Amino acid sequence: MELLRPSSTEEATAALGNGSVALAGGTELVPLLREGLAKADRLVHISAVLPRGVDGTTIGAGTTLAELEADPEIPQALREACSLAASPQLRSMGTVGGNLLQATRCWYWRLGFDCWLHGGEKCFAKDGAHREHAIFGNELCASAHPSDIAAALIALGATLRTTKRELPVSELYRLPTADDRDVTTLAPDELILELEVPKPEASTYLKAMDRRKWSFALVGVAAARSSAGVRLALAGVAPIPWTLDSAAALDDSTPLPGTAYKVEIARALVRRALESTSPK
Ligand SMILES: Cc1cc2nc3c(=O)[nH]c(=O)nc-3n(C[C@H](O)[C@H](O)[C@H](O)COP(=O)(O)OP(=O)(O)OC[C@H]3O[C@@H](n4cnc5c(N)ncnc54)[C@H](O)[C@@H]3O)c2cc1C
Numbered sequence: 001m002e003l004l005r006p007s008s009t010e011e012a013t014a015a016l017g018n019g020s021v022a023l024a025g026g027t028e029l030v031p032l033l034r035e036g037l038a039k040a041d042r043l044v045h046i047s048a049v050l051p052r053g054v055d056g057t058t059i060g061a062g063t064t065l066a067e068l069e070a071d072p073e074i075p076q077a078l079r080e081a082c083s084l085a086a087s088p089q090l091r092s093m094g095t096v097g098g099n100l101l102q103a104t105r106c107w108y109w110r111l112g113f114d115c116w117l118h119g120g121e122k123c124f125a126k127d128g129a130h131r132e133h134a135i136f137g138n139e140l141c142a143s144a145h146p147s148d149i150a151a152a153l154i155a156l157g158a159t160l161r162t163t164k165r166e167l168p169v170s171e172l173y174r175l176p177t178a179d180d181r182d183v184t185t186l187a188p189d190e191l192i193l194e195l196e197v198p199k200p201e202a203s204t205y206l207k208a209m210d211r212r213k214w215s216f217a218l219v220g221v222a223a224a225r226s227s228a229g230v231r232l233a234l235a236g237v238a239p240i241p242w243t244l245d246s247a248a249a250l251d252d253s254t255p256l257p258g259t260a261y262k263v264e265i266a267r268a269l270v271r272r273a274l275e276s277t278s279p280k
């Protein structure tokens with residue numbers, strides 16, 4: 001395998017596609033390559049050319065989660081989401097851009113089963129072990145999106161600037177369909193460059209986990225209040241980060257037998273998040 005070190009984002013973009021894949025911190029991509037779950041002929045190391053750091057409301061996609069969790073200028077929901085994600089070592093290497101593009105943690109998918117999301121006929125989780133899986137959007141694939149950071153950014157109304165376009169973070173994601181089983185709308189030769197994160201009046205991120213550290217969200221709830229009202233977004237409940245129109249929308253969830261408990265956790269966390277972001 002070849003490792004390319006481009007000297008500009010233009011050079012990096014030109015090198016992407018046709019078997020060339022972007023490498024940032026490598027905390028997600030390297031294990032996927034090792035397990036044969038991702039394929040690449042060439043890795044394009046983008047860390048040196050990605051914008052990095054915080055400038056007002058703009059965050060470079062190459063900024064690490066550790067840098068974000070320690071910056072007092074970053075809205076509370078995003079800082080909390082970063083500090084509750086992964087481990088200190090992973091947060092020191094993992095970038096915010098890479099976090100948004102991480103693959104599902106569904107154990108069938110990670111073990112290489114020929115399940116629906118891998119192009120097969122059947123979702124094994126729905127009939128099998130699925131206690132960590134989805135309560136929304138789970139008709140074809142019942143995986144649960146693992147990004148705490150994506151939920152926080154969606155609640156905050158953040159937008160992305162890529163090498164091709166500007167878009168709300170929520171539009172980076174799409175539920176997989178029979179025709180296109182990808183869960184993001186990013187093109188193979190498109191790089192995320194920056195995020196624009198408006199400052200809220202108040203925000204929070206609450207995460208239920210099997211243990212208090214280094215655990216993926218069973219349910220993560222982000223809430224952000226601005227002059228337009230309160231926006232809610234959830235991690236760990238659907239194949240993509242899930243925008244929740246209101247607390248009542250949890251009544252429309254479609255849990256599997258083993259994920260019904262998540263609805264009750266979500267109700268409790270949404271109530272707490274709304275309380276903590278309401279005007280005092
Ligand atoms: C054990 C473990 C526990 C974890 N726990 C959590 C958790 O609790 N919560 C949570 O939210 N996350 C968690 N994570 C995910 C972790 O935060 C991500 O692995 C990390 O942020 C990915 O960033 P990276 O820079 O290492 O990405 P890489 O591994 O370099 O890349 C990941 C993917 O994104 C693409 N990519 C990277 N940057 C860009 C860009 N700028 N533009 C376009 N494509 C890009 C790569 O091509 C690749 O497909 C965990 C990860 C591990 C391994």
Ligand code: SF4
Nearest residue numbers: 106115123141142143
């Ligand atoms: S939940 Fe999705 S990734 Fe997991 S087995 Fe079902 S189709 Fe595959």
